[in-house]
Amino acid sequence: MTAIASNASVLLTIGLAAMVTYLLRFGGLMLAGSLPRSGRWKRFMDALPGTILLSLIAPAIVSAGLWGGVGTLATALCAYKTKNLLLSMLFGVAIVALSRQF
Amino acid sequence: MLGVVRMGFVANLPVAVSVAAYGSILGVLAAQKQITWHLLLTMNLSIFAGAAQFVMVDMWIPPLRIVEITLAVLAINLRYVLIGASLQPLFQGKSLLHKLLMMHLVADENWAVTMAAYRKGTASTYFLFGGGMCILLAWCLGTLTGHTLGAVVQNPEGYALDFVFVAVFTALLMTLWRGKPDLAPWLVAAVSAVLFQQMLPGKWYIVIGGISGALVPVFYPSTSESDSGETSS
Structure with missing residues (x-):
């Protein structure tokens, strides 16, 4: 070539x-x-953002193992409570990183 | 208008940090495949889709199997049809040129941030664009840093850099939670994504999971505003 x-x-x-x-x-x-932007189609489209995003990560969460699951849960709870994206991500990543040190 | 662009930019900064973090992993991988930094930058600017770029770099073995790579990109990015469709209310009444210009800088991250803001009534296409600029900048900084410092980060898994991807989308996901009616669609989406990821090759599970979950509320009993003429489910 x-x-x-x-x-x-x-x-x-x-x-x-x-x-x-x-x-x-x-x-x-x-x-x-x-x-159309009404009725069943609207409900489908309104639900779509959440379901796509979840589908994107669901298999990765499952394959991340126990600590991956703990980290995901921690991130989710923190994001839900604080609405702070960066803090929530750092929290979850720190948990997974720590778990891999041992 | 510039103010709204800046608002979008700033709103995406927290997410941009993590985009740069997993971008650095892509940079390391690209350097290992002898992909030059300007080629990587070209990909960043022209494709601007993280997951697809990861798969492309993964498949980057000369001679390039062009058809195979293109089909892989198509499958992974099929979700952008749904993402594009969900942005329609935001683009209501905008000119074709405006749509053509604004749709390039739509990534998962700035889209999710925009959708969350839109539900609070504070988003517009300029907000989306500002977010896109922010994510693009972070993506370029991250990938090029990884490409340059490739050898420095020997063990990205040790710092859980591979988990950053999951963490960022989990945090973004929580901003899209609308309450109890979302429970069933989300469950269906998660379960079918996991199942189809194991059953089908490639990235079909993203689209299948997204669609199957979003189909659930279609069968909810209709409220007053909706469903003219439809009786059967």
């Missing part, structure tokens, strides 16, 4: 990834614009 060919494929790979990602973002917005 020549250097030029590999350079082109690198740029093509990044370009395609960027294009796909942008089209998904923009396509979602356009799609929703043509759909």
